[in-house]
Amino acid sequence: MNYSSSSSRTGGIVSRFTRSAMPMLILLMLTVLLSACSAGNPGSSGASSSTGNPSGNNQPVELTISAAASLTDSLKEIQALYAKKYPNVTLTFNFGASGTLQKQIEQGAPADLFLSAGSKQMKALVDEKLISADRTVNLLTNELVLVVPKDSTTSITSIADLKGDSIKRLAIGTPESVPAGMYAKQALEKSGEWDTLQPKLVQTKDVKQVLSYVETGNADAGFVYKTDALESQGVKIAFTASEDSHDPIVYPIGVLSSTTHREDAALFYAYLQTQEALDVFAKYGFNKAAAGS
Numbered sequence: 001m002n003y004s005s006s007s008s009r010t011g012g013i014v015s016r017f018t019r020s021a022m023p024m025l026i027l028l029m030l031t032v033l034l035s036a037c038s039a040g041n042p043g044s045s046g047a048s049s050s051t052g053n054p055s056g057n058n059q060p061v062e063l064t065i066s067a068a069a070s071l072t073d074s075l076k077e078i079q080a081l082y083a084k085k086y087p088n089v090t091l092t093f094n095f096g097a098s099g100t101l102q103k104q105i106e107q108g109a110p111a112d113l114f115l116s117a118g119s120k121q122m123k124a125l126v127d128e129k130l131i132s133a134d135r136t137v138n139l140l141t142n143e144l145v146l147v148v149p150k151d152s153t154t155s156i157t158s159i160a161d162l163k164g165d166s167i168k169r170l171a172i173g174t175p176e177s178v179p180a181g182m183y184a185k186q187a188l189e190k191s192g193e194w195d196t197l198q199p200k201l202v203q204t205k206d207v208k209q210v211l212s213y214v215e216t217g218n219a220d221a222g223f224v225y226k227t228d229a230l231e232s233q234g235v236k237i238a239f240t241a242s243e244d245s246h247d248p249i250v251y252p253i254g255v256l257s258s259t260t261h262r263e264d265a266a267l268f269y270a271y272l273q274t275q276e277a278l279d280v281f282a283k284y285g286f287n288k289a290a291a292g293s
Contacts (some may be wrong), residue, residue, distance in 0.1 A: 074283070098118050112259040142286060147232070181223070186247060191245070251286070
């Protein structure tokens with residue numbers, strides 16, 4: 001028997017089989033590799049990133065936001081919009097007077113972001129390094145107005161008119177802790193009527209309480225933000241305080257240095273500066289702060 005000839009024929013058959021099977025072997029190997037990669041990377045399934053956290057993981061995250069009371073309604077609407085984008089992120093709000101919120105943060109109250117109605121409170125927290133200096137910006141502006149009950153027939157067009165007998169109780173936020181109250185005090189001092197009107201003043205815990213007092217007739221007039229007045233069905237604006245009668249009314253926002261959700265907090269901080277969020281604020285009467293203000 002010619003073993004060399006038989007071996008040659010066998011080798012040729014094997015060689016031809018290998019050449020014909022090689023593409024199929026390569027395809028099989030690629031399929032196995034792709035399957036392994038897909039199993040190890042849930043994001044490759046084609047699911048939208050908006051179904052998880054903005055930080056890219058699917059673990060539930062709760063952000064606590066301490067915010068000025070005057071932002072209540074606008075932030076609740078933004079909360080609903082954000083939940084649609086990132087359903088795994090829960091936004092929990094702690095609303096109150098900016099000065100009170102500042103004190104809470106200084107005393108260790110948990111918070112990831114702070115939205116103040118005054119720059120004084122934000123600056124204090126930045127100086128104490130409780131707010132990241134590189135994560136704070138002036139977001140919004142507002143106006144100070146005097147409101148009276150909706151059905152009031154009293155004509156009030158200036159601060160001087162508040163001395164009249166028709167105004168027996170004038171509500172303002174406590175100037176030391178409520179920015180709106182501080183601005184009101186500045187306006188009254190600028191007009192020279194702060195001391196004169198002392199017997200009529202009713203000081204409140206926040207600007208929402210001023211609004212409530214006027215709505216319910218517990219005060220004949222009160223100083224609130226324009227945004228608060230526009231939201232109420234029970235008051236009307238008597239006049240707007242001139243801009244030069246008080247400090248600029250700005251709303252800075254900042255990320256707490258102590259946040260344990262730094263990336264998620266930074267992304268919500270960025271979202272508040274988007275046109276979508278600013279449109280919501282504008283709907284409630286806020287204006288966008290000038291760049292660099």
